[in-house]
Amino acid sequence: MTKSKFQMIYDELVGHIENGDLKANELLPSENELAESFKASRETIRKALKLLSEHGYIQKMQGKGSVVLDVTKINFPISGLVSFRELADKMGKRAKTDVVGLEEQLMTPDMQEQFQMKEATNVWSVKRVREIDRERIILDNDYLLTSLVPGLTVDICARSLYAYIEQVLGLTISFAKKEITVERPTEEDKELLDLKEYDTIVVVKSHVYLDDATMFQYTESRHRPDKFRFVDFARRTR
Amino acid sequence: MTKSKFQMIYDELVGHIENGDLKANELLPSENELAESFKASRETIRKALKLLSEHGYIQKMQGKGSVVLDVTKINFPISGLVSFRELADKMGKRAKTDVVGLEEQLMTPDMQEQFQMKEATNVWSVKRVREIDRERIILDNDYLLTSLVPGLTVDICARSLYAYIEQVLGLTISFAKKEITVERPTEEDKELLDLKEYDTIVVVKSHVYLDDATMFQYTESRHRPDKFRFVDFARRTR
């Protein structure tokens, strides 16, 4: 499980940018110079720089070089796939997860459509309330295929579902399709969350896939509007 | 302005996927076979496949091959950088833009901070109301550096700002940082939009950059909550 060379070069350059060795608006050394100092070929350097570019760390300019972007603004991109726990840890908040429901059941027709399956199979239905700074902010409704994710317990759901799936079961989560909308809160939302007087709720629907392209999880994450924030870095595709 | 080879291969493969020649869950031909049929080297094929993977068209699996993903779900990713007009066109909606304000002014301290500039310079302040199906849904507040974007007129703002910037001025828009939050509507929101009884409004703040990494535009796009939708495809970076 040793990382590839261009990954390690990427990691090192990210480090230099985040700790300030490389400041915003500075030019990186040229690809040839980097190749020499890292004892790698230029193509390997280019793979590392491509990653930096995709993640918003640098901007490449043909004929000129690669300039370091101001990364202070991209505090924490919730874009991508991060678990609630990772996020809470990074922000240094007092976070708590309350598992209010965990049961195995046959897919409803609605779920069957979400999973795009011809026949209904069994899924775990997990309902969790996320508490930050003593306020119940988020309601997560997760549905996971029991055939792929066996042996769920309340304890696992309270700690980290993703850690269990990846580290214990050895599955590899690969990508997700997300949709953000705003809806009216349900009675359940009002009951389980500290909604104050808000009459809307932010809903993030996620379809999550493994590395063999099988969908194993569908999630509806319901957020109190004032505590919701989504940050995105997007390159113009042409 | 002729496209590169791997771009054309990418375009062709996207075409095959979108028109159904290549169906979901099918395996692509192997990289070597593709290289032969496109008369390209394997590395060039790999660049095209990497793009397909990043845009959610395929999933690569080491040792097995590349499987086509179900692209019907990714209807239109609002992620990325698309103008209101492009989006409205694609959805086939009757869209209309009303320019309610256009003036050149000195940066406020707030704007100066958004642009990260040491000294205040002049910016265009553009205020536009977007109407879809006879309802005023979106309020866009744009601020653009007059030094980079000269000669704005009401007519240009009513048609397409991006078309003017890219096609007339010859500038290249490269990337953007976006932040989505939910706020209380201002008096102006209530006045200019058909807000119904909603007491929240979705705010998308964008910092938009050119290909030389200079920021030239800051935008606050304010959406009525029931008409807001954001779709995202995210790969797990590891």
Next chain:
DNA sequence: AGACTTTTCTTGTATATACAAGTAGGGAAG
């Protein structure tokens, strides 16, 4: 038949080379 090994396919990484395209600066010619 079943379990194990080997072969043969796939994609992933790393390297070297060549040329194209874009930028910036220096120098010669006017």
Next chain:
DNA sequence: CTTCCCTACTTGTATATACAAGAAAAGTCT
């Protein structure tokens, strides 16, 4: 001094080769 061109850099694209790593099928032994 200004204009133009050439040169010396930069990144972008395309190719070829080699080997590693993973998966699946074929083959072999018990």
